[in-house]
Amino acid sequence: MSVKHAISRGLELGRSVFQLGLLKSGGRVAAKLRADRFRVGPSVRTVQPQAFLPSRYRYYRTSLKGLAAQLQSAGFRRRFTGSSPRNRAVFLAFGLGVGLIEQQLEDDRKSAATCEEIQAVFRKKRFQAPLKPFTSGYKLEDYIIGNQIGKGSNAAVYEAAAQFAPSKESDRKCSLVQMREDEEESQTARSLTCCSLRNFPLAIKMMWNFGAGSSSEAILKSMSQELVPAGPLALKQDKEQISLDGHFGVLPKRVSAHPNVIRVYRAFTADVPLLPGAQEEYPDVLPARLNPAGLGNNRTLFLVMKNYPCTLRQYLEVSTPSHRQGSLMVLQLLEGVDHLCRQGVAHRDLKSDNVLLEFDTDGCPHLVISDFGCCLAQSDSSLQLPFNSVWVSRGGNASLMAPEVTTAVPGCGVVIDYSKADAWAVGAISYEIFGQLNPFYRAVGLESRNYQEKQLPTLPSSVPDDVQLVIRLLLRRNPNKRPSARVAANMLHLSLWGRKALANQDSAGMRKLADWLLCQSAVVLLKGCSGPSGNRVEVELQRSFLSNLDLEDLRTAVGFLLYGREQRQACILSA
Template sequence: MSVRQAIHRGLELGRSVFQLGLLKSGGRVAAKLRADRFRVGPSVRTVQPQAFLPSRYRYYRTSLRGLAAQLQAAGVRRWYGGGSPRNRAVLLAFGLGIGLIEQQLEDDRKSAATCQEIQDVFRKKKFTTPLKPFTSGYNLDDYLIGNQIGKGSNAAVYEAAARFAPPKQNNTNCSIVQLEEDTEEGNSTRSLTCCSLRNFPLAIKMMWNFGAGSSNEDILKSMSHELVPAGPLALKQENEQITLDGHFGVLPKRVSAHPNVIRVYRAFTADVPLLPGAQEEYPDVLPARLNPDGLGNNRTLFLVMKNYPCTLRQYLEVSTPTRRHASLMMLQLLEGVDHLCRQGIAHRDLKSDNVLVEFDSDGCPRLVITDFGCCLAQRDSSLELPFNSIWVNRGGNASLMAPEVATAIPGCGMVIDYCKADAWAVGTISFEIFGQNNPFYRPVGLESRNYQEKQLPPLPSSVPADVQLVIRFLLRRNPNKRPSARVAANMLHLSLWGRRALANQDSAGMKKLADWLLCQSAVVLLKGCSGPKGNTVEAELQRSFLSNLDLEDLRTAVGFLLYGRAHHQACILSA
């Protein structure tokens, strides 16, 4: 073996032995020798372990540099003191290899510190709603109610305006968003203009009350999960003091404001009114005073929110987003789901009907997750639901129920983990966003409980390769092999804005990526100070990405991307 080969072998040996954790005892001896040799008094300073390394490596955080120095010194001494050239070269290279590992760890420490600093800067910039804060509006009489704009299985939604804050009239021209709706009687066209939204900037959701009683306390207890996206002033002060014993906790969990999650501005109870279309659309849920055959109670819960032009399903029926807009739409859903998961909330009914759409100044669709009637929001922020009986509610929309939820079997001590269930649903909705039928709806009609990943239909060739990778990863049956919403979002962020940073990148080296993050942070901060461009969907997404930076999440996202690209390239070569 030549000296060059020996050095190369020593370098590889140093790395592999360290990674296998076999140097622990040797490291302890070396550290003890070093301490005994250089100790001249009581230690004044103790090096603290770094939090970014797993606990099994905590010893190397303090002793690795010294161990590398010991081995290199021993190699030099043997080089001049005798011994075979091969052994001397291997020992010296072994020490050099460990030194290189220490350098890599130092780069990781710097990258982790960079991520933390960027995160701190952007987390200080809280998202604020574009609507002015309400000063009143806790009664139904405070609102002018217009036409019905939506109806689901447990509520009807109407356009509305606040009487205490009449909208300003503006004679400027407005762009038109047309939504074609097929009815049983024939085709009808409903046009929502920005003028219409200005006249009715709010939406009121009237819940259907069958068995909650008619008292404030009973209604709020029964429907507390609807208050998850409620703002801090949504309820009257006296109602905030009511112990709200909802389905999943003593107090209703509240999610903080986010650009991709609906915000409830007011929540109050009132007598059920006879609104337009009530007798035709939902006669059975009306109280007996409005319909003798009705089964509903006299009072119910009303939620006041912002009025949006359409749902995602309605938008996709009449529009085809560009490739970039479609990628940004998918990314917004992942950001919204990640925001919910971080606060211990699982939506459990994610579908295109429960996503609202508006448009930014550049015409890009802004997506907002709504309808939290089936959500899981437990007190302990856990996304695990005890599943000891078939009567436990798994959530809504069985067609888009993640495999681990659909195949769960009730039993003593069994739980359903929802931490990646909504991310799986985003993968299915992505087919709709990119112009395909949802594979879990007819005509394809796959079932989440027994589908095979190879049965998923191919995406159009126009869909970017990295986006296709993310969708395929999200639809993996095994949640342990599926990325979280945060990691999947990071993959799309890196694909959209960090391609150069990913060039020649491996899953271990993050220094180049950290440099790119610093440049990206400066660009986003400058955009935020430059006027309207700082309020676009892309700017919001970039701020969200930077406010949630985590070194391990980034490394995992890079690993998924590199693995997916390598696997795709291998498939092409084999074909």
């Protein structure tokens, strides 16, 4: 009986390892690791946004390789060294349990390899810019400037068109700056303003220059943050060398092209002109030669971008998107923020005024993040800002600063971590997208400095449950318990397109999920650039998801979704 008892005890030890999470899906482990509370319906439970096994524990996972064989061989050695039958049985049984764990680790390695292969395929598919390439446009005289279409605290934006003509030999390759014909038709049909995007496909942003001086070198250095979304040919070669030192001697970063991040096609300095509405709209920032009472300098920076019909705020004032469109809009913001974070950039001024909007041919809103004047773009890509003085800027809009930013107190060794600050702002903007007031604006009155999560307004019941879960998680006060933009985006991707893969999630769930990823990859590749119905937004989102696949992030997203669904099911049964 003692030997049987020892064997059963060893098997229990093996099973206990299973139950600690080495064989369980990411959902059950994330639920076990929960350390804070969030509300899903009337029930309150806790969840900790950690991966299936965090990266710092990967050494432990890999160290299990061969452990089963070592334990089994140790058991056989003990047989010949006089150890008791009880100890030999324990070693053999425990070795058997760890052997099963190794099988799961092998499945993990296969799933990780699948993710890496899919990622490699879709990273080769470069995002195509919405404007055709052009070779000139480095002078203000190269453009016809129309009416003012926007104004902020540091710049005015005008519609524009290029008046330079292409050379005859390159009519096809380097035509006038223009949108692709299919996009032009969609934009014209969907435009919310009276201006013709066909006649003015460009927008020129004129920065207001108060203290940078009038030399090109000083202007480019002081406004280098505006150049973060600039393309590789945005500056002339000689100006590119001038701007290398950046603001306060920091090398300015450049982010690669992304469908949800604005692209600056040209950047140049020029004398400030007297544009339509200047004397009425912003007389104080004009130079003295245009307004004797003006405070501006004679030269400033001009940025050339694509012209979009409206901002997100303007669109939401006159229209309410469907709940699927709203989910896609939140997902686009998360994809844009994740792209910036991966390249070491924090926007720090994310709000509906700084998000531009157009429509694809299927009528789905397409969002791009713009206005990088307040961004953090350090050369070390750490997203960590030393906060040793009150003179260090925290960012732009104070109402949508994340709690870890607003509550920071300057001092020696204090650092503000912006890695999840923009994701928090997306959670707040999501209320506006779904037809609600932003809870952190004056109308509602919450402050990011001291709000409690239970004070957040309830979203409409028609908003999908998984989307509500994502928004609640993004607005958690503690950044360590808040999902990253990548994990939150994965949750929405799985909710929108992977419901069947999550329906029967179990210990073999990651293998099923890997099969679904392969099928999804094939579907996206077959759809091409715009899909069968012209829904370019959905195809670009799926491409972005597949090009950023990571097994740990995917497991964390699965864990959150499964836990949220378990809680909702428990609420239904208890009602």
